[in-house]
Amino acid sequence: METTAETIYRKIIHIDMDAFYASVEQRDNPEYRGKALVVGGLPEGRGGVVATASYEARKFGVRSAMPSKRAQQLCPHAIFIRPRFEAYKEVSRHIREIFSRYTDLIEPLSLDEAYLDVTTDKLGIGSAIDIAKEIKQAIKDELQLTASAGVSINKFVAKIASDINKPDGLKFIGPSNIEAFMETLPVEKFYGVGKVTADKMKRMGLHFGADLKKLTEEEMARNFGKTGRFYYQIVRGIDDRPVQPHRETKSLGAEDTFPYDLTEVEEMNAELDKIGETVVKRLRRYELQGRTITLKVKYSDFRQITRNQSFSKPVDDYETIVTTAKNLLLNSGIENVRIRLLGISLSNFGELQERPPKQDNTGQLSIFDE
Known part of the structure; x- marks a missing residue:
């Protein structure tokens, strides 16, 4: 303000x-119109997750980020399709x-x-x-x-x-109505308040914005960290963040959830090879180099770890990225483990060194691309 x-x-x-992805599919494919449509991972095998669902599917409780198998249980007649990004x-x-x-x-x-x-x-x-x-x-x-x-x-x-x-x-929502509106807003509707934070707030007797207003800024920070100070401001209608046309990219990467658990090092390395190719393509398209390479590992029991290595100079080459990821995996202890997901990302970006003109025809990505 x-x-x-x-x-x-x-x-x-x-x-x-x-319902963006689903609406595009219903627009382009008349046979999907008026039907319960789920875009995302298919429920077969171990299944993936829902990217988005049509409003016909949402009536049955299907939501984004829900496991596809759960979506199928809620809406057995739903049509599942993969995204067309x-x-x-x-x-x-x-x-x-x-x-x-x-x-x-x-x-x-x-x-x-x-x-x-x-x-x-x-x-x-x-x-x-x-x-x-x-x-x-x-x-x-x-x-x-x-x-x-x-x-x-x-x-x-x-x-x-x-x-x-x-x-x-x-x-x-005009300026004279903001504070009254925020006071009646359930805490789970506050942008940035996830399920864990919402549950914590409710255990503290904080169910609506009006309840949050009873806490001092220090109490909010003590209970919810830095975001507590943000909640203290916004519940009073104060948000001075400007619209930023060119938001800084903090990290860029790719990950994959496998149809079966990986148990052999050779399988894991083969998957890292493929993920590394995707990461390098994205780095080149965004013209980014990173000083920190991070490996993400999710085990069959859903336990998750990350390991990273930083370099004195930014990198974007396939060999460095994949070799580093493989070494990080090897040093994380992979004997007798079952891995369901691997991911590689780069962060701590530096300026891209001058490179020869591109020879492909991919063009520059829209600012809307993630």
Whole structure:
């Protein structure tokens, strides 16, 4: 929130596509329309996880990040399909172009949602509500998809607002209503409060925003760490974070969950070879090099560890990344273990050294690509 002698509020819009992957599939495949559709890992074998589900499937309790096997139990007649990320990225690029007609202050959060700062909009419309309506209509007309929008004076409230009237919703929460709204908001609805934190809050007798307001900032920090200070601010409607058009990438990587547990070193190394190829492709597309290589291992009992190694100079070459990951795995103790997931990521990015012009035709990734 910006202030001068007279309070001047930002105009922030949060746009969130409705059941994005599933909606694109239903648009492109008439046989899926009106059906319970689940996009993500298939339930066969050990199964994967749900990326998103159509609203027809959500009526049965199917949710993102849910194991596909559980989704099938809840909705036995659901249709399961694998994602088509290139199709979703192309739609995202079009959505991004629609946003850019109104403002250059766009902060994408994923392929299907973004913050827009329209305090000063390109077309001189002035009303953030009218801009949100125009964007929603353009998405509907040009892409045959629906989006929900939240409009407020800061990012946190706008994001909460966009979820209130889904699908195809629009909710405005003005400055005079923010504190009252936050007081009635269940703690699990606070952005950033996961299940573990929500359960802890409830054990402390903190069920709504009004309960959180009873704690001092020091008490919030003592119980919930750095994010406690953030909760202390936002429950009072204070969120000064600007919309950041170019968010810094903190890490980049890839991981894979296997259809059966890996028990042999040769199998593990073969999977790391494949994962390493994906990581290198992503590094090259984003033109990034990292000084820290991290290995992620998840065992059959869901216990998870990470191991990392840092270098004095940033790297992006396949041999260094894969060899380091294999050494980290070997040194983590892999005798008599069963591994269900392996992942490699790079972080602590440095400037990319000048390299010859690219010879492929992949082009530059949209800012909406993850």
